[in-house]
Amino acid sequence: MHILWNDQLVEREAVKIDIEDRGYQYGDGLYEMIRVYNGQLYMLSEHLERLWQGAEKIRMVLPFTKEGLTDNLKKLVALEGIKEGKLYFQVTRGIDSPRNHVLPDPEKVKAVLTGNVLPYQRPVELMETGMSVGVVPDTRWLHCDIKSLSLMGNVLALDEAKRQGFDDAVLVRDGKVTEASAANFWLVKDGVVYTHPDGNLILPGITKMKIIELAHELGIPVKETAVAEAELFNADECFTSSSLKEITPVVKVNEKIIGSGIPGAITKKLIAAYIADVNAQCGESDNR
Ligand SMILES: Cc1ncc(COP(=O)(O)O)c(C=O)c1O
Structure with missing residues (x-):
């Protein structure tokens, strides 16, 4: 299974999650779940709009553009060959070491994206x-x-x-x-x-x-x-x-x-x- 890890598509085993990732330690991040029908991501732009609005609300800087993310999500679906599925991705505020509640400087700590797509049929x-x-x-x-x-x-x-x-x-x-x-x-x-x-x-x-x-x-x-x-x-x-x-x-x-x-x-x-x-x-x- 391939994972979208920041802007790369890698094998699941290659992904490294740091113990000081703020998503892991604080649940400090956002996610989206999007359905794939016929190999297409349904209402993708609406999901991305909500992600961007959420990032603003939690004062998180997203280190990619909507266009860049769209391309990568579509590549992931194509690479996995999923026609009917569910795509999950999350963005954490990044790896902040040593652990500290204060929001890190986004210039120094970059948000971390991970996503996967799995087969899924309408229930x-x-x-x-x-x-x-x-x-x-x-x-x-x-x-x-x-x-x-x-x-x-x-x-x-x-x-x-x-x-x-x-x-x-x-x-x-x-x-x-x-x-x-x-x-x-x-x-x-x-x-x-x-x-x-x-x-x-x-x-x-x-x-x-x-x-x-x-x-x-x-x-x-x-x-x-x-x-x-x-x-x-x-x-x-x-x-x-x-x-x-x-x-x-x-x-x-x-x-x-x-x-x-x-x-x-x-x-x-x-x-x-x-x-x-x-x-x-x-x-x-x-x-x-
Ligand atoms: C608490 C909550 N409300 C509503 C929804 C429905 O959101 P959407 O229609 O965007 O999937 C979700 C989806 O995960 C949810 O977790």
């Missing part, structure tokens, strides 16, 4: 049957808009939900639904689709952005409004969205069955529109 079965979520308190920090490497809050929330027998967590902060452990969260009531507005409490999902555009085209009203936890249990439909799992219907919240326990009509319409958009952008793929 068709999950999208057809839906999943359960358990309500878990959102105990994450107040910069959830930053796609930070530090995922402790998300990891523990997912673990909490899994321990209770659910597939994922729906996070609630101050009585309001924020998002899922690694996805945005959506609720449908009386034909209107609700999701949390962008801001510091959720990640501005690339899939979320696309769904809002598609809903507009389909004439489905969307309200970016934080909904109360109690409204979860009166929802007609719920779903999550992420690059990895696209649009995943939610058919159970805690012990409450949502709608008739199967993916709802609006959710299904959005799934069909999303797949059509993927095919239009990337060409028909092997995915079902």
Whole structure:
């Protein structure tokens, strides 16, 4: 397997991660996860835009251009021969020795990029049957808009939900639904689709952005409004969205069955529109 390591494509075994890399010691860095369909990187420029915005928010200097990174990511996908896959890459603030909390001078300490691409297929079965979520308190920090490497809050929330027998967590902060452990969260009531507005409490999902555009085209009203936890249990439909799992219907919240326990009509319409958009952008793929 080849890894993109800064601006080189190397065998995995050749990559050297320093113990004083700030990503390793502090989780000081950013990441992106992008889907590959038909050998093409879906919504690549939107992901890169979010990375650049995140870098600005954490005052990290990226030592490459969007064009340079785009070229290298495309080369990695081509070299690995991946048609249907998931590309992960992260950028840490670099190797800072001796360890020191103070942000290093970016002239002296360069950000470190690593990325790989793996085969991955659309989770068709999950999208057809839906999943359960358990309500878990959102105990994450107040910069959830930053796609930070530090995922402790998300990891523990997912673990909490899994321990209770659910597939994922729906996070609630101050009585309001924020998002899922690694996805945005959506609720449908009386034909209107609700999701949390962008801001510091959720990640501005690339899939979320696309769904809002598609809903507009389909004439489905969307309200970016934080909904109360109690409204979860009166929802007609719920779903999550992420690059990895696209649009995943939610058919159970805690012990409450949502709608008739199967993916709802609006959710299904959005799934069909999303797949059509993927095919239009990337060409028909092997995915079902
Ligand atoms: C916490 C969180 N929210 C939302 C998302 C969805 O983001 P995107 O649609 O850009 O994949 C993710 C994806 O990893 C996430 O981790």
